[in-house]
Amino acid sequence: MTPTAVPDVGTCEGCGAVLPVQDGPTHRYMASSAACWATFTGLSDPHRPLAGAAFDALIVDAYAAQHPGRPSPQTINSVAIHLMVLCGVLEHSFRPDQALWVRQRPGRPSRLPKHNRFHWLAPPAFTSILTVADVSRGETPARRSDLAEQWIREVWSTWAAAHRPQVENWFGRYVLSERV
Template identity: 55%
Template sequence: MTFEPCIGCGGLFVAVPNGAVHRYMDSSVACWSAFNSLSETLELTAFHALLVDVYASQHPGVPSNQTINSVAIHLMVLYGVLERGYKPEQALWLRTRPGRASSIAKHDRFHWLPPPSFATSLTIADVIAGATPSERSRLLEVWVKSVWQAWKELHETQVAAWFEKFVMAERF
C-alpha cells in the first residue's frame, strides 16, 4: 500500500488515485473520502456537530472570498464552543450568525488568516485509526481541540474580535 500525505491537513492516507474533492477545501482525494464516510463510523456524541468546522479549519485552501469566509466562520464556531462555553449543539446557530444580512457586504467582513502548522494536530487519519466507534468519537474531540489550539496560538485575538462583532452583536 502506498501512503500519501493530504495537502491540507498533512494526514497520511492510503493513496486513492481518482475521485472527488471539495471545491475549495484543498485536500487529497483519500482525506475528503475519509471525511465523507466518518460519520457512519462514530458513536454519536456532541462533538459530532463540529465535524465540518474542524475539517474546514484544517483544510483552509488558498485565499479567495469563499475560503476567507469559510475559515473565519468555522473558526468562530470552534472558538464559541471551546473558549466561550457554547454547546456543540449550538454550532448551527453559531455558523449562521455571521452570514446575516447587513450593510457590510459578505466579502468585506473577514480577511485571510495565514494558517498555522498542523504538525502537532491530529488529523482525520488519526480519528479513523481508532479501533471502535466510541474510541473514534473520543479521538474526534481530541482532533477538534488540537486544530483549534493550532489556530489559537496565531489568531485567537482576531477570531475573538470577529466573534464579538458578527456573532454576539444584534446587528453589524
C-alpha cells in the same frame, strides 16, 4: 522471491495525513488529498458511525479549518466561520449543538457590508496534531468520538496560538453582537 507490494502513500496538503493514494473527488475549495476527503466523508458512514457525542457536530468545522486551501472569497469566509464555531464552543461555552446557529449568524441581515468582513489568515502548521485519519482509525464508535473531540480541540488550539485575537474580534462582532 516476489517483493511485497507496498501501496503508494501520499501526504494531504491540508492536514498532513499520510494515507494510501487513491483516486476520487475532493471538496470544491477545501484543499485535501482524495484519500483524506474520503476519510472525512467516511466519518458519516452509517456502517462505521461515530458515537453521537456532542462534539461530533463540530467535525466539519475542524476539517474545514485544517484544510483552508488558497486565499479566495470562499475560503476566507469558510475558514472564518468554522473558526468562529470552534471559538464559540471552546472559549465561550456555546454548546456544540449550537454550531449551526453560530455558522449562520454572520449571514443574518445587517447594515454592515457583506464583502470584506473577513480576511485571509495565514494557516498555522498542523504538524504533530491529530488528523481525520487518526479519528477514523479508532476501533469503536466511542473511541472515534473521543478522538474527534481531541482532534477538534487541537485544531482550535493550533489556530488560536496564531490568530486568537482576530477570531475573537470577528466572533464578538458578527456572532455575539446584537448591533450589526
